[in-house]
Amino acid sequence: MSASVGGRGTATSSPVDDRRREILTRLDQDGRVEVGVLAASLGVTEETIRRDLRVLELDGRLRRAHGGAVRVDLDPGQDSGASGALAARARTLVDPGSAVFLGAGSACEALAAGLATTAGTVIVTGSVPVALAAAAAEESAVVHLVGGTADGRGVLTGAWAREQLAGLRLDVAVVEALGVSADGRLLHASPEEAAVVAAAVELASTAILLGDPATFGADGLAASVPAARLDVAVVHHGVDEPTLDALLTTGVRVETIGVGA
Template sequence: MYAEERRRQIASLTAVEGRVNVTELSERFNVTAETIRRDLAVLDKDGVVHRVHGGAVASQSFQTAEFTLDARSRSASNAKSAIATAALEFLPAGGGSIFLDAGTTINALADLIGSSPIAPHLSIVSNSLPIALSLASNGVPDVQLLGGTVRAITQAVVGDTALRTMALMRADVAFIGTNALTLDHGLSTADSQEAAIKSAFVNHAHKVVVLCDSTKLGTDYLVSFASLDDIDVVITDNDAPETILQQIRDRDIDVVVAKR
């Protein structure tokens, strides 16, 4: 496991549980206590957690930092692959229309859709350059890439042009990625323009399926783009804390745990 991925999981556990200790984290991740202390020091410096004697407690600050696509694709890659496979079950039966949000987990889903027998029967709209290219490379016949401004760090199309186009569209299912998920702040991300597109996807779909690996549960980013009341399904991996999964189920949201 990369250090970056381990730290994201530690941040998520701290946010969910409120407090973590070095010994338990060392056993969970099968690394030395000194490695965990270094991880906590990095997270404390970034403002993600607060170091205390023997461990760390959750920070109440909202995150704003974004990682490159390459860094995000390496993080929790096995979990993202399992989540994407589980998401195939929510494609419209017999074909229909879907929105594919920008993000590395959604990109993994797009790769699977491209080789699926249902692909020729789907009408797909996305704001992601990598996703549109993946689908087109696999010969998917009905793919629309929203027009607008491209954000370099995420290769996502954003802006007024994309939003005006979205105002005219509806889909059977929206597959949405998120930087973070909490009960109070809902789904959140770092950039307001990407948040606006994500919100449009959510509001213009009959069913909303969120693909969210366990490292993102219990953390908050600056801009909330949907509440839990807006979503129907959350697909995560088997490292997700049962505490937060049950809290999500209590909101009448279907939770699918994909095994890596």
């Protein structure tokens, strides 16, 4: 069924083979792929992507991990290093004892693990993986999981999430995105996720974007807040130039970290 995946395209190559070949190409480049990002950029459902990943794992081409997959030469908890570097920088921007909203994504998961060891910190999130990362820390901070319906990545969204956020005081919102729209707004995998991000950013005194090259640069389906509303965008080296240019055009302060920054 997938014998041709990873080889040269032929006249008999099917759309399924082409899609799986593209998944492997991105995996080779970034070390990790996310189900939601792949579904949005390749124009298929998340269940289709999960099925692709299962087949490719059976073929020994990748290893599935929470929310996506990693290369077979990486442990499920590893990534290309960008997520950890972004989290380390973001942690220096958050004062101890802050109430922090964390969006969904690998960098936010890494940040949750770091912030959870800081006394007095309160973490608010609609992402189950982020909440679990915080809870796994030896000295857990207070973690509030908000939301209603969960998507395939364990992200809780809906009106309930927005209503719960509305009653909170947030010092900082740290979010990830798939890209920047033509009118300068952050793009996300679904309208529901975009609405929750927008609500959190508007409530927070400080808003930070983390740009992971593994995800930032895909085609999102829904826009949230103008990038100009952010206080800073911390972007790791490796984000493609068109996406970085689109972000710079919005006027937000962009800080690039990593090799060649």
